[in-house]
Amino acid sequence: MQARRIMGCWRKIQSSGWIFPTLILCMYGFFVMMRPSEPFLTPYLTGPDKNLTIEEVTxxxxxxxxxxxxxxLLPVFLLTDYVRYKPVIIIQGISLIITWLLLLFAHGVQAMQLVEFTYGMVTATExxxxxxxxxxxxxxxxQKVTSYCRSITLVSTTAASLLGQLLVSLAHVSYFYLNAISLASVSMAFISSCFLPMPQKSMFFHKKSSPEVSIGPTDKNPSDTSNQPNYQQGKDVRRSSENSQKTHQLFKNQDPKHFLAVLVQLCKDLKECYTTKKLLYWSIWWALATAGFNQILNYVQVLWDDKAPSHSSAVYNGAVEAIATFLSSITSLAVGYVKLxxxxxxxxxxxxxxxxxxxSLFLMHFTGNIWACYAAYVVFKACYMLLITIATFQIAVSLSMERYALMFGFNNFVALLIQTLLTVMVVDSTGLGLDIGTQFLIYGSYFAAIxxxxxxxxxxxxxxxxxxTNIAGNPRTNEAEDQNINGYATRL
Incomplete structure (x- = not known):
């Protein structure tokens, strides 16, 4: 009897339309982020398991x-939409498994470079x-499913960091076994991804035609601008509808010969998005700050190891990451309740x-106290997450979902270009090859410039x-200006 009820509930979930794919995707997101070894990557690579030097790692x-x-990033972004998401999610699961197999059983600098390459595939397919x-x-x-999917990743990241810290500090589990737990988790993620339903449409290449938009009363008398905001909104909706229909005609034909035409249309959409000054300024901050943020995430463990070497000090990376993630989720949530x-x-x-x-970055450079360094990182991450949440909804409220995805992808691509320049000039041995302390001084100066x-x-x-506002609200000033202009015209 109980089995029948469970089967009945399962059939209802599958037939609901949105609950089943959301549930599977949340399961996938949970297992993907349940990686307790990640906060301890640098101590693992520089420890007895891999025996790399800090210079080789950095x-x-x-x-x-x-x-x-x-x-x-760019080819995967286009491929993701063209093959309708699910195959790319499966590729991400496979890439994660390969990454952790190499972390567990491969040795040497070249093997770890291959690890970083496969992890690059993981992040590109996010x-x-x-x-x-x-x-x-x-x-x-x-709105509902977005909050579910994003929340589950934050919960999983926090839980994984706490689990890793507890296992290291209390049970004295080695970093090797933390990576084994991560491998088991990402393997579960790969299995769950196979159960995702295959989408029948996508945002760009397999877009379904939308019903024609009714403009309303403002469309009947375009010359009547007494209600200017509504009239302008009608023009914007009509233009958006025309662009949508034009774009759909391109996407409707799946002949490879039309692939270039699709890319041209996407470029035109992108250009139109960036002609708005508000979106342009928010996007500039997004690209600049995200480049710096990713750089800090990539090298902060190296700084911690420099301040308090892992072979001779207790490591609390997992606890710090858990606190930083939890605080970031609170600041991101608080944005929704701030009315400004x-x-x-x-x-x-x-x-x-x-x-x-x-x-925060200057403090991380100048302090010799690891706890002050930890605290500065928590503040840094919370501030960035607060601002990126504001930037996200400021851009999203002005765009359709398709254009938001396009701007999101392009902003991240520009951020990655900037991050690559920072890496080549500051970190890489072919560039300046600076020590980790000097690097963070430069990153602090970079954010000061922003x-x-x-x-x-x-x-x-x-x-x-x-x-x-003062000029518009002072009619006497306007009258005086008019009189001066009229007097000047009379003298002429």
Missing amino acids: QKVFPVWTYSYLAL VAYYAYIYSVVSVDHY NWDLTGELALGIFSALDAG AGIFLIRSLYTIISIKCQ
Whole structure:
């Protein structure tokens, strides 16, 4: 009897349309991020298991991830939409298994460079995880399923970091067995990905035609601009509908000869997105800050090992990552409840919190206390997550889902280009090959420059808006200006 009820519930979930794929995707996201070994990667590589030097890890191994990620991101982004997400999610699962098999059983610098390459494939294919759900559920469920998928990854990351720290500190489990647990988890993720339903559409190459949009009363009398916002909105909706129909005609024909035409249309859409100054400024911050953030994530463990060597000190990387992730989720959640005029104060927030990021990185450079270094990292990550959440919804509210995905991918691509330049110039032995302490001094200066740019820009925006408001709200000033102009015209 109980078995029949369970089977009945399972059939209902499968027939619901959105619950089943969301459930499977959340399972996948949980197991993908349940990697307790990740906060201890640098101690593992420099310890007796792999016996690499800190210079080899910093200058020869870790840069490979940045280079491979850059090389794979753009083709994987296009391939993901063309093959409709699921195959790419499966590829990500396979890449994760290969990565951890190599981490467990391979040795030497070249083998670890191969690890970084396969992990570059993992990060390049992350777009499939977040884009998949929009192709199998209706628009009504977008907000709900997005929150589920993002929340489960944060929960899993926090739990994995705590688990790793507890096993290392209390049970004295070696890093090798932490990696074995990670391998088991990503293997479960791969198995769960095989149960995902195959989408019948995608955002770009297999897009279904949308019903024609009704503009409403403003369309009947376009010359009547008494209700200007609604009239403008009608024009925007009509233009968006025309672009959507034009794009659909390109996507409808799946002949490979039309692939170039599809790319041209995507470039036109992207160009139109960046003509809006607001979106352009938020995107500039996104690209600059994300490049720096990824660079910090990639090398912060090396800094911690420099401040408190893992072979002679207790390692608390897992606890720090858990606290930082938990605090980041709280700050991201708090953004939804803050009511501000982001057009007026958004750039000011970017400048202030980027300055806090710069201060945290300077502290990490100058302090010799590992606990102060840990605390600065927590502040740095929380500030970045707060700002990237604001930037995300500021861009998303102005765009359709298709254009948001396009801008998201392009912003990350630009960020990766900047990160690659930082890696080549600062980290790689072919460039300056600086020590880890000096690197963080440069990263602090980099975020200070970002803060300076957006503080100056925000002051200019606030002063301009205040001046316009004062002029518009003072009719006497307007009359005096008119009289002066008329008197000058009479004299002429």
